[in-house]
Amino acid sequence: MIIAPSVLNANFLNLEADIKAAEKGGADWIHLDIMDGNFVPNISFGPGIAQQIRKCTKLPLDCHLMIERPELHIAAFAKAGVEYITVHAEATKHLDRLLNQIKELGCKAGVAINPATSLDSITDILDLADMVLIMSVNPGFGGQSFIPYSLDKVKRLRAMKPDLQIEIDGGINLKTLPQARDAGVNIFVIGSAIFSAKNIEQETKNYRNIV
Ligand code: DX5
Numbered sequence: 001m002i003i004a005p006s007v008l009n010a011n012f013l014n015l016e017a018d019i020k021a022a023e024k025g026g027a028d029w030i031h032l033d034i035m036d037g038n039f040v041p042n043i044s045f046g047p048g049i050a051q052q053i054r055k056c057t058k059l060p061l062d063c064h065l066m067i068e069r070p071e072l073h074i075a076a077f078a079k080a081g082v083e084y085i086t087v088h089a090e091a092t093k094h095l096d097r098l099l100n101q102i103k104e105l106g107c108k109a110g111v112a113i114n115p116a117t118s119l120d121s122i123t124d125i126l127d128l129a130d131m132v133l134i135m136s137v138n139p140g141f142g143g144q145s146f147i148p149y150s151l152d153k154v155k156r157l158r159a160m161k162p163d164l165q166i167e168i169d170g171g172i173n174l175k176t177l178p179q180a181r182d183a184g185v186n187i188f189v190i191g192s193a194i195f196s197a198k199n200i201e202q203e204t205k206n207y208r209n210i211v
């Protein structure tokens, strides 16, 4: 079971301290949400900040690209030193090629789907992906409510491939995490629930204790 706090809602004026607190609390990975204002309505940060984050933690960086034409940017994120690069199936025309290119850059390749996207869009490439990310909110913002039907998608995916790494992202809190875990998720992205807490280290521990 992997806990991947997302820094999207962290304090960017004090990012290093926030990341170290999550690390001390038992975070396994740090999740980086990259948004371009096109694929999603919001803009976050790019490879330059990812590179800075790389310098302040040894934890694997889990880079979630919510951008159009991700093929133009994967090399920059690989160079920044991230371990996982996850692209949205909806954002590229050539998903097979893109997953192979991510691996050629020396990274693990993940594929994400939005709540309204069917599992059918990724079933043929499951053996190519190191991880599948099921979005449990419409991507773009932290702090949204968990969409319950995503659990059914997780269950069907888990039945299809018992050894698959399945990540869930959006609206994960102390109530929804156990539901996602029981449906078959093994990687939990937790954004505002951890970084909006007064004590980030303690809150990370609370999640560590329930997975
Ligand atoms: C949403 C992002 C998430 C977000 C999660 O578009 O992909 O990673 O940071 O935040 P919470 O946990 O607050 O829903």
Ligand code: ZN
Binding pocket: 006, 031, 032, 033, 064, 169, 189
């Ligand atoms: Zn994310």
